[in-house]
Amino acid sequence: MKVTVERAQLLKSLGHVHRVVERRNTIPILGNVLIRAENAKLSLKATDLDLEVTETLPAEIATGGSTTVPAHMFYDIVRKLPDGSQIVLESDGERAVLAIRAGRSRFTLQTLPESDFPDLAAGEMTHSFTLTAADVKRLIDRTQFAISTEETRYYLNGIYLHAAGSAAEQTLRAVATDGHRLAQFDLPLPKSAAGMPGVIVPRKTVGEVQRLIEDTEAEIAIELSQAKIRFTLANVVLTSKLIDGTFPDYGRVIPQNNEKELVVDKRDFEAAVDRVSTISSERGRAVKLALSAGKLVLSVVNPDSGSATEELEVEYASDPLDIGFNSRYLLDIAAQIQGEAAVLKLADPGSPTLVQDKANRDALYVLMPMRV
Known part of the structure; x- marks a missing residue:
């Protein structure tokens, strides 16, 4: 694999992807980011087995291929390289290292094979709809503060997203509660979301989505099933498992x-x-x-x-x-x-x-x- 990529773009993409990777991992491959080069695109993927983020960016590809490298170290190297530099990534497949070159700087990182990298296979998504970034931001901002941090009541550790209201006026409703306070926010229900299952989106996923949409006005495609949810915006795809639990009947406390x-x-x-x-x-x-x-x-x-x-x-x-x-x-x-x-x-x-x-x-x- 041999790829040339612009530093600012690589840094921005790694900034999104490396956050998913936990600092401490008992499984070494989960500390790595998967790099894949093909069709004039470089894709980066990271996962913690519950949440997976993939981002693609344009690159000059001399030779295609893929490998995995330590996510946080790779991010720190790219962050410290000079502004405006072109970064060359090269691995020959025989030695388990990735060479990183920019100007007069040279680094080599130990790699692990792509075959070890887990895939958070999403399965079939039963419902899909789109929302503007502004609407997703409002859904999260108005409710996120009330998410419980108490691990024993795991079913409260996220935002409950579901269709609510009467048949004449259905809403997409987000609810969060920690037992002391409750937050509820409604948006008009997108037509294609009718009949969607009620799902609990985990706190970490909510935080990552919030960061991804900070500086975008794009439309966000949301796909979901009983077990998983996927957010797609521009060149980023975030897939997450949902909390497997029953959200309490919050209507009784209003x-x-x-x-x-x-x-x-x-x-x-x-x-x-x-x-x-x-x-x-x-x-x-x-x-x-x-x-x-x-x-x-x-x-x-x-x-x-x-x-x-x-x-x-x-x-x-x-x-x-x-x-x-x-x-x-x-x-x-x-x-x-x-x-x-x-x-x-x-x-x-x-x-x-x-x-x-x-x-x-x-x-x-x-x-x-x-x-x-």
Whole structure:
């Protein structure tokens, strides 16, 4: 194999691919990236057996072929080579090394045979549809923060993607929850997604998709089955296993009859919560909301360090109410509100609270209270 490739393109592609590779691997081949040269294209592939990313880029190919090299070391070498350089990759097949040349720099890396490299065979995908990168970004951004990190409840370690709503108005819905808060976001359901199975997309996959779409406006093709999901955008293909579990009936925790409505300026509220929570303990993080007609008083009391209060003018006309929340959870949800005002629908100090953007009801959030 002998290939010449432009450094900036190789670095960008390796940047996408090498992230999938875990730093510590008991199986040596999983620490490598597969390089394949054919038809004026260089393809790079990496996997951790649950997630696989393949990216192709243009290259001058003198001789085709394939091999595998340590992913992180290869990335570091390319990253440190001079800007604008042409990189030559060469292996003769007999010696188990890949030679890397750029200007006056020379490297050789130990290789492992392509035949050892696992293939995350996707099988048949039952449903496929396309979404814009902006829509995929919104689906992820509005819900990702609520994904659980508790490994024992593995079925909560991802975003639940499914078709929801009535037959007349179906939506593609993303839901995430960690038991303390819940995030839900809806998009119009693409026609070809009708009848799709509900799937749980793992946290690591969600993070990789989010990074891949950071700087693109392209359409993203999404294919899925009961066991796997595949995202294709331009020259990148990401295939992932899904979490094999049953997502809980989240509809039961979304309050339907919370009569007390609080409308608050989102920026003022976020800043006030942030300020008073400076006093809160790392362990407690509790902030108390004391509501009365037209007024909200936020307060934090920490026996070890002191106390803080702040008063806001709000729209509230129901009975007085004192309720406590985890300040970090409040800030996470406030960060997702895009409009100028947030609406909180409350019931009593022990019941979950519903939070929405006053101007846009595509997303809703549920937050469990704390004792204060």
